[in-house]
Amino acid sequence: MWLLIALLLGVPAGGQVDTTQAVITLQPPWTSVFQKENITLWCEGPRLPGDNSTQWFHNSTAIQTLTSRYSIISASVNDSGEYRCQTGLSVPSDPVQLEIHRDWLLLQVSSRVFTEGEPLDLRCHGWKNKLMYNVIFYQNGKAFKFFPQNSELSILKTNTSHNGIYHCSAMGRHRYTSAGVSVTVKELFPPPVLTASLALPLLEGNLVTLSCETKLLPQRPGLQLYFSFYMGSKTLKARNTSSEYQILTARREDSGLYWCEAATEDGNVLKRSPDLELQVLGLQSSTPAWFNIVFYLIVGIITLVDTVLCMTIHKKLQRKKKRNLAISLDSNHGKKVTSCLQKDRHLEEELKCQEQEEEKLQERTHQKKPKKEER
Numbered sequence: 001m002w003l004l005i006a007l008l009l010g011v012p013a014g015g016q017v018d019t020t021q022a023v024i025t026l027q028p029p030w031t032s033v034f035q036k037e038n039i040t041l042w043c044e045g046p047r048l049p050g051d052n053s054t055q056w057f058h059n060s061t062a063i064q065t066l067t068s069r070y071s072i073i074s075a076s077v078n079d080s081g082e083y084r085c086q087t088g089l090s091v092p093s094d095p096v097q098l099e100i101h102r103d104w105l106l107l108q109v110s111s112r113v114f115t116e117g118e119p120l121d122l123r124c125h126g127w128k129n130k131l132m133y134n135v136i137f138y139q140n141g142k143a144f145k146f147f148p149q150n151s152e153l154s155i156l157k158t159n160t161s162h163n164g165i166y167h168c169s170a171m172g173r174h175r176y177t178s179a180g181v182s183v184t185v186k187e188l189f190p191p192p193v194l195t196a197s198l199a200l201p202l203l204e205g206n207l208v209t210l211s212c213e214t215k216l217l218p219q220r221p222g223l224q225l226y227f228s229f230y231m232g233s234k235t236l237k238a239r240n241t242s243s244e245y246q247i248l249t250a251r252r253e254d255s256g257l258y259w260c261e262a263a264t265e266d267g268n269v270l271k272r273s274p275d276l277e278l279q280v281l282g283l284q285s286s287t288p289a290w291f292n293i294v295f296y297l298i299v300g301i302i303t304l305v306d307t308v309l310c311m312t313i314h315k316k317l318q319r320k321k322k323r324n325l326a327i328s329l330d331s332n333h334g335k336k337v338t339s340c341l342q343k344d345r346h347l348e349e350e351l352k353c354q355e356q357e358e359e360k361l362q363e364r365t366h367q368k369k370p371k372k373e374e375r
């Protein structure tokens with residue numbers, strides 16, 4: 001229930017920010033000027049039909065001007081500070097920080113805080129617009145650009161490497177050095193990472209989904225990214241809003257190095273993922289033919305040797321059995337001869353045997369005696 005409410009409230013609010021926010025533009029385009037110079041601020045944003053009114057804020061307090069144009073004639077220190085504007089159907093603009101300086105040399109920038117891909121203009125500006133010579137631009141104390149006369153410097157597509165503190169130096173009557181200006185370039189989205197829906201390596205026939213994952217800056221929820229998928233130098237899918245690519249049935253030929261690219265619609269910000277190595281293992285006939293031949297040959301030889309061995313052992317055993325039989329028959333003959341003297345006979349048998357012997361003896365004596373009894 002709470003989740004549902006959070007979703008209902010959260011999604012539209014997040015999506016509206018980008019499209020209905022008012023925007024301030026400066027003319028001339030510099031966020032810092034010398035005293036006594038003129039500067040005009042313009043406000044753009046969606047309006048109600050028949051309502052041209054614009055609300056301006058300086059240091060968070062509403063100011064009288066109600067037109068889309070706010071002009072500062074002969075700027076003074078009091079004109080410094082934070083400016084915002086709002087039109088009938090817009091939410092207040094991002095603030096513009098205006099600085100009014102007193103100096104010989106001023107490094108002017110078109111914006112101090114912005115997102116990568118946006119342009120940055122720099123100017124090394126002399127007091128009373130005086131012509132300057134041998135102009136040098138510095139980033140973080142390191143000279144990076146030289147002009148024989150003062151000139152504007154444009155970076156068309158900024159990236160996070162353009163972060164830092166800029167200043168300039170130039171020759172007039174002396175060599176002058178400007179104050180430093182801090183410039184912040186926010187990353188719109190980090191480089192994407194390509195991931196597979198299955199654990200690698202894959203098996204032949206697998207369905208696998210490759211995802212090109214990145215995260216947009218929270219301030220730009222409505223921005224649409226475009227994704228491209230590559231295998232080596234081959235384009236698999238170009239500039240599609242879907243961040244996924246499917247391999248319906250993986251084959252071994254699908255093995256290789258995959259990578260993806262995420263880009264803004266205008267292509268000003270374009271980032272590449274690291275390579276993802278995809279390996280597809282075969283299920284059948286994954287082994288070469290020669291391996292099969294050798295394998296079956298070895299199995300055949302082993303079977304043959306086994307059979308021969310078995311047969312010889314069988315024959316030997318049979319021969320041994322016959323011999324044993326003969327021996328046992330021989331020993332039986334011997335037993336009959338020694339009959340009663342054998343100790344391993346049962347007691348009963350022994351007794352019977354003794355009785356028989358005694359009877360025999362008696363018979364023998366009786367055969368001699370009956371003649372006496374008859375008498």
Ligand SMILES: *[C@@H]1O[C@H](CO)[C@@H](O)[C@H](O)[C@H]1NC(C)=O
Binds near residue numbers: 038073
């Ligand atoms: C500023 O504007 C006023 C009136 O429009 C003009 O007289 C003046 O010369 C301008 N100053 C500069 C420095 O351009």
Ligand SMILES: *[C@@H]1O[C@H](CO)[C@@H](O)[C@H](O)[C@H]1NC(C)=O
Binds near residue numbers: 050051052
């Ligand atoms: C709004 O501005 C336009 C020109 O910018 C003008 O023609 C029109 O009369 C203005 N409407 C109102 C209500 O001020």
Ligand SMILES: *[C@@H]1O[C@H](CO)[C@@H](O)[C@H](O)[C@H]1NC(C)=O
Binds near residue numbers: 076077078
């Ligand atoms: C700036 O503002 C202060 C008071 O906030 C005022 O005393 C001063 O006169 C102003 N300066 C100019 C040049 O308007």
Ligand SMILES: *[C@@H]1O[C@H](CO)[C@@H](O)[C@H](O)[C@H]1NC(C)=O
Binds near residue numbers: 058079081082
């Ligand atoms: C606005 O704030 C800046 C500093 O943040 C200050 O220099 C300037 O005088 C202020 N101006 C007004 C009109 O409050």
Ligand SMILES: *[C@@H]1O[C@H](CO)[C@@H](O)[C@H](O)[C@H]1NC(C)=O
Binds near residue numbers: 157158161
């Ligand atoms: C940033 O842009 C510059 C060109 O302005 C380019 O040489 C550099 O490689 C870029 N750096 C990154 C991290 O994209």
Ligand SMILES: *[C@@H]1O[C@H](CO)[C@@H](O)[C@H](O)[C@H]1NC(C)=O
Binds near residue numbers: 241242
């Ligand atoms: C994006 O890809 C889908 C299918 O993967 C396709 O239907 C759609 O037409 C593609 N869109 C674009 C702009 O190429």
